Amino acid sequence: MPSAVVESRSDEVVEIRPNKGFVSLRLGEFWAYRDLLREMIARDMLARYKQSFLGKAWVIVQPLTLMTLYYFIFGVILELKTGVVPFPVFLLGGVLIWQLVAASATNISYSMVSNAHLMNKVYFPRLLIPVSQSVAAVVDFAFGLLVLAGFMAVARVALPPQALLAPLFVVYAIVTGMALGLWLAPLNVKYRDIGQAVPLVLQVFMYASPVFYSPTLVPEQWRSLYYLNPGAGIIQGFRWSLMGDVPPEPIAWVCPLLVAALFLSGLYFFRSREAELVDDL
Amino acid sequence: MTEFAVEAENLGKRYLLGPSRELGGAIKSLARRALGRASESDARREFWALRDVSFQLERGEVLGIVGRNGAGKSTLLKILSRVTAPTTGVARMRGRVGSLLEVGSGFHPDLSGRENVYLNGVTMGLTRAQIASHFDEIVAFAEVESFIDTPVKHYSSGMYMRLAFSVAAHLVADVMILDEVLAVGDASFQRKCLGRMDGLTSEGRTAILVSHSMAAIRRHCSRAMWLDGGEIRAFGATEEVISAYLDTPSRLETSREVSYPLRTEAAMQVTAARLLPGAAVDHDLTEPLTFEIDLETRRPVPGAYVGLAIRDPSETIRYWTADIDSERFHNPVAGRQRLTVTCPPRLLTPGRYTAHFAVIAMGRPEPVFAMQERFIGFGVEDRGSFLASYGLLYPGMTAQESHWGAEPAPGDMQEPARTAHG
Numbered sequence: 001m002p003s004a005v006v007e008s009r010s011d012e013v014v015e016i017r018p019n020k021g022f023v024s025l026r027l028g029e030f031w032a033y034r035d036l037l038r039e040m041i042a043r044d045m046l047a048r049y050k051q052s053f054l055g056k057a058w059v060i061v062q063p064l065t066l067m068t069l070y071y072f073i074f075g076v077i078l079e080l081k082t083g084v085v086p087f088p089v090f091l092l093g094g095v096l097i098w099q100l101v102a103a104s105a106t107n108i109s110y111s112m113v114s115n116a117h118l119m120n121k122v123y124f125p126r127l128l129i130p131v132s133q134s135v136a137a138v139v140d141f142a143f144g145l146l147v148l149a150g151f152m153a154v155a156r157v158a159l160p161p162q163a164l165l166a167p168l169f170v171v172y173a174i175v176t177g178m179a180l181g182l183w184l185a186p187l188n189v190k191y192r193d194i195g196q197a198v199p200l201v202l203q204v205f206m207y208a209s210p211v212f213y214s215p216t217l218v219p220e221q222w223r224s225l226y227y228l229n230p231g232a233g234i235i236q237g238f239r240w241s242l243m244g245d246v247p248p249e250p251i252a253w254v255c256p257l258l259v260a261a262l263f264l265s266g267l268y269f270f271r272s273r274e275a276e277l278v279d280d281l
Numbered sequence: 282m283t284e285f286a287v288e289a290e291n292l293g294k295r296y297l298l299g300p301s302r303e304l305g306g307a308i309k310s311l312a313r314r315a316l317g318r319a320s321e322s323d324a325r326r327e328f329w330a331l332r333d334v335s336f337q338l339e340r341g342e343v344l345g346i347v348g349r350n351g352a353g354k355s356t357l358l359k360i361l362s363r364v365t366a367p368t369t370g371v372a373r374m375r376g377r378v379g380s381l382l383e384v385g386s387g388f389h390p391d392l393s394g395r396e397n398v399y400l401n402g403v404t405m406g407l408t409r410a411q412i413a414s415h416f417d418e419i420v421a422f423a424e425v426e427s428f429i430d431t432p433v434k435h436y437s438s439g440m441y442m443r444l445a446f447s448v449a450a451h452l453v454a455d456v457m458i459l460d461e462v463l464a465v466g467d468a469s470f471q472r473k474c475l476g477r478m479d480g481l482t483s484e485g486r487t488a489i490l491v492s493h494s495m496a497a498i499r500r501h502c503s504r505a506m507w508l509d510g511g512e513i514r515a516f517g518a519t520e521e522v523i524s525a526y527l528d529t530p531s532r533l534e535t536s537r538e539v540s541y542p543l544r545t546e547a548a549m550q551v552t553a554a555r556l557l558p559g560a561a562v563d564h565d566l567t568e569p570l571t572f573e574i575d576l577e578t579r580r581p582v583p584g585a586y587v588g589l590a591i592r593d594p595s596e597t598i599r600y601w602t603a604d605i606d607s608e609r610f611h612n613p614v615a616g617r618q619r620l621t622v623t624c625p626p627r628l629l630t631p632g633r634y635t636a637h638f639a640v641i642a643m644g645r646p647e648p649v650f651a652m653q654e655r656f657i658g659f660g661v662e663d664r665g666s667f668l669a670s671y672g673l674l675y676p677g678m679t680a681q682e683s684h685w686g687a688e689p690a691p692g693d694m695q696e697p698a699r700t701a702h703g
Binding site: 011012013014015016017018019035036038039040042043046047118119120121122123124275276278279 | 405
């Protein structure tokens, strides 16, 4: 028998009640579970690349492949023009920031089902799962950013002064991905066809965003409407700040408000569903 | 008055057995309801897994919960460990709650033993620092030192269980919730579990323990609760509750189907079983004993076998068999299957018996362990043996025939050899 066991005595009374009415976000509880959050992130990152031939290199293989593919289709075959920024740099910037949104939205939507075995057996704030998925997407993004820096150096793309604003667009992308994921994850537990729809919807969303074409190619009279898509503002804002491409239209600044509303309502939606999620898993 | 450790008031849990999981169906049914044209299929069937459960435990008490599958035991533990929310009522838990609803449930097969110890430990509520300071001890207890950096999917099932249990053994909270954790593993592993439980109870911890083993409940619990159909049927001194529970096998039917939602986490589960030919009369001991078992397989698990145990009223296993070496065992497939098992005649002597079914796979990192305890009951009668023709009851544990021989003793040459059955 273990000679010493981990001790913990407390007199705090926890009340367990039906999940009704207004729910508190209980963000304070997050702090108590910080170790679990860290282990979850580590698990997701470690398990993903274990036993794969390229290992951690996958983080950059995917965006580089997409960049090359898009370059041949849109640059060489269709001869799209991008203006000031060299096309490969333009593409890699778009692919990276888009993947940050899409990967966290997709992974969060599936994360409840893939963590069912854990959720069925132990209590922890369920919000840890979406957060860990989001962090994993950010880590991937950070590796991609290093490659982008290399490409920018080779192509002699200088950082413009507004590069100081680039982190804002990264945060904007993270929040957008989480907002989508927080709504989709509980819905995917209840209705499994949400899981089928997610990749399709994201693909539509991607074509409607300037991942591999310049928003200046969108006809003038449609451009305001075009920028109501948060994806357009995120991608073009990121490119504008980091590589001095054309800035997003002013109307794009409405979207962060919409995304913030979606994110906050998503948080409450998720919290109001979390206690009963396992009943449908 | 001593202060309570656990207090439950009118706890209830309702499950909705829904018509469909498809979004389209849900939208249609919403639309129909909005138009005031709700159809029969829209009405979701309600199922109360737990109803009006109230009880109080003082600090240092160990409560054992008994009851058949589907009685609500696991639902109650899930609510108390906050895995799911109750539909009605309130529960109060004083201090830190540690729940162990399945040994090794948080293990990730691709991660090493070391990584899993940390992951599993923090999942159960330990901090990284606490695990780090006990790490060597956890590994030594599990006897897996040389494999600690190997992914656990390469572990033997014994190593896997030892490591999982070792982490759990270091988790000591103010209130411990344990679901059937004492029932897995080999004999030495179970001894370790029991030893750990003894340690817990002697330290004066509060614990709630669900077990199908009456011996374990008797050994550890000061009080017991019998759950039946989601409600408390008896609550009080362990011995009284257990005898009340055990005294009811005669109520069991010879055929039964589960009427409650299946455990969704179970890869395989016995959903129905019946004694053939399902006659109203008791089984004749000279006939073969045939059971029909419906098995639902969500995910085929290699090495998972279906076991049948027949117990007498004192809970002694009188016969045990498993479908190892069957066609199903070698080629498990998803879906529903009907298994038939024919046990030899003259296995049991007259009396009342219960049949217990389980799906077990121990040769895997995650053991499948789905139990259907006291699932059906039946009586055995003697209508055909020679003892019956004299109106005598078969004594002993089994009615197997033997071969009796007789031949002239050496040196005696009077009569030729004769043999007889009896």
